Amino acid sequence: MTQRPLPSWPDTAPDLIAVAAGRAPADMVIRGGTWVNVHSRETLPGHDVAITSGRIAFVGPDAGYCIGDGTQVIEAEGRYMLPGLCDAHMHIESGMLTPAEFARAVIPHGTTSMFTDPHEIANVLGLAGVRMMHDEALMQPVNIFTQMPSCAPSAPGLETTGHEISPADVAEAMTWPGIVGLGEMMNFPGVAAADAKMLAEIAATQRASKTVGGHYASPDLGRNFAAYVAGGPADDHEGTCETDAIARVRQGMRAMMRLGSAWHDVENQITAITERGLDPRSFILCTDDCHSGTLINDGHMNRVVRHAIACGCDPLIALQMATLNTATHFGLEREIGSITPGRRADVILSSDLRNLPIEIVVARGQVVARDGTCLVDCPHLDWPASARGTVHLGHALQASDFHIAAPAGANSVTANVIGVVENQAPTRALKADLPVQGGLVQGKGDVCQIALVERHRATGGVTNAFVSGFGYQGRMAMASTVAHDSHHMIVVGTDTAQMALAGNRLAEVGGGITLWRDGAELALVELPIAGLMSDRPAAEVAQAADRMMQAMRDCGCQLNNAYMQHSLLALVVIPELRISDLGLVDVRSFQAIPVLEPQT
Structure with a gap:
């Protein structure tokens, strides 16, 4: 089953005009609410909204004349009528869900528009995987726009993926109906160096008059940043402090401030608005990465808006940053982002503008959720066999695959160590003196082993x-x-035998997450689609993810959303240290470095 496409504004203009002029009845009228107008930044009590053909026809103090015998009337009873919330930058795969199940999870939270970058599946399945995500997105009862990875x-040169994306792939995707732009341009050194491939992808996007997403994960705001901005990326979500946000908006970029499951970057940047008084039109809220547990237990964009308000942001400004600002950035201000005539009828009813309870959600003129329950079907794509069974190890893993040999005769070594930073994507480049036993380097204290196991081409490669x-x-x-972005297999452990058991288990089930202790499996999240997603309901996946988080705590990990930290340890475009199939990478210099420092 597929959803009927929403007719365009020009196609529905005669119907909209007829309803607004009183010549025809509306399909739906929301009566007696407080209109939250994000264009004028006002709350206007005693207003009605008339809807026809999935779009808004009229907003005013009295839409009684638009009500006919067949009109569905929703009594707002003074509640706030808010635009449906927009997530400006996100990866559906990070929810461990398909687009359909992700939509089902977030609709009750008031998210009616998402701007998704499926670069996770692109690394595993290439352009074919992107097309699958794009096609299922278009089947949903809410707006899921796709950015071409x-x-x-x-x-390039620091990792090997299952597939590569080319400028020709980008140019082809720009012709697809649901593509709104280019996904985050993570190769910021390439753009700054005028890499021909990166510039060709940007050019193909700009020639299609679509938006180029940015990703500048460096504290350097000098010439490299200037060169990156000159290359064309229009936004950035990698800022972590007020200085980052200000630098971006001063250069004409949109600063996307994210609150995901593990990335808490709103509080340290929103002071650019709340304390420095900068124009909020250039600021946008997003999630980037939210796993299923966060979606089910805490919320989605409603959680981000509430957090921004708790950080001192005016509620109406926070709402602008999650609605109109996002729509404007992507050139969709005339389609989504506000409750005004002609726009898609995406409306939330809420009794509290600060705590933002999501009581009724209307999307495209249809009631899609009420009091936390999704009321509509979210159709699934028939995911082919080619999207499953993507874990290819080459051989069964042994404890010896994870041994790290010490130099001959050494009793201790100095190692370069990846340091996890709680609630942030960057890591630290640390050094640690580690003991040697039986010729093998051992972990010590809080330092344990990490390995990246190649899983796309069955090479048998293991980086330790x-x-x-x-x-x-x-x-x-x-x-x-799930090992952003190359999506090989990451194994972290204190014991090499347990590491082998965990890796082999994922090969057996076709991908996912598993945790082992003393020879027994404590938790498993099966992700059979590309090793990234489950097509099971979000609540089931969230329960499995909750068991995984508890198992991590039972093994001594107290980090907030530590799984997200685990999954990003291979992301070789965010400083400082990462692991790839080609070695340990210092992202400050974009060079491989030795795991063990040379003996002196």
Whole structure:
């Protein structure tokens, strides 16, 4: 089953005019609410909204003349009528859900528009995977716009992906109906160096008059930043402080401030508005990465808006940053982002503008959720066999695959260690003195082993290194085929035998996340589609994810949303240290470095 496409404004203009002029009845009237006008930044009590053909025909103090025998009337009873919320930058795969199940999870939270970058599946399945995500997105009862992934691999020469994205792929995708722009341009050194491939992708997007997404994950705001902005990216979500946000908007970019499951970057940037008084039109709220547990238990864009308000932001400004600002940025101000004539009829009813309870959600003129329950069907794509069974190890893993040999005769070594930073995407480049036993380097204290296992081409390759910050104790290991962005397999553990058990288990089930301790599996999240997603209901996946988080805590990890930290340890475009199939990467210099420092 597919959803009937929403007719365009020009196609429905005669119907909209007829209803607004009183010559025809509306399909729906929301009566007696407080209109939250994000254009004028006002709340206007005692207003009605008339809807026909999935679009808004009239907003005013009295739409009684638009009501006919067949008109559905919703009594707002003074509640706030808000525009449907927009997520400006996100990855559906990070929810471990398909687009259909992601939509089902977020509709009750008032999200009616999403701007998604499926670069996770692009790394595994290439353009064919992007098309599957795009096609299922268009089947949904809410607006899921797709940005064509730009960087697979994210950093050429520093990692190997299952598939690569080319300028020709980008040019082809720009002709698809649901593509609104280019996904985050993560190869910021390439853009700054005028890399021909990166500039060709940007040019193909700009020639199609679509938006180029940005990703500048560097504290350097000098010439490299200037060169990156000159290359064309129009927004950035990698800022972590007020200085970052200000630098971006001063250069004409939109500063996207994110609150995901593990990325808490709103509070440190929103002071540019609340304290420095900058014009909020250039600021946008987004989630970037939210796993299913966050969606089910905490919310989606409603959670981000509430958080912005709690950080001191005026509620109407916070709402602008989650509605109109997003729509304007993507050239869709005349389609979504406000409750005004001609726009898609995406409306939320809420009794409290600060705490933002989502009581009724209307999308495209249809009641899609009420009091936390999704009321509509979210159709699934028939995912083919080619999208499943994507874990190819080459051989069964052994404990010896994870051994790190010390230099001959050494009793201790100095290792370069990836340092996890709670609630942020960047890591630290640390050094640790580690003991040697039987010729093998051992973890010590909070330092344990990390390995990246190649899983796309069955090469049998295993890269070993060290990581700190998880606080794991005992004989344990955790493995995941979600490993942004190359999506090989990441295994973190204190015991090499447990690491082998965990890796082999994921090969057996076709991908996912597993945690082992003392030879037994404590938790498993099966993700059979590309090793990234489940097509099971979000609540089921969230329960499995909750069990995984509890298992991590049982093994000593107290980090907030530590799984998200685990899954980004291979993202070789965010400083400082990362792991790839080609080695340990220093993202400050974009060079591979040795795991063990040379003996002196």
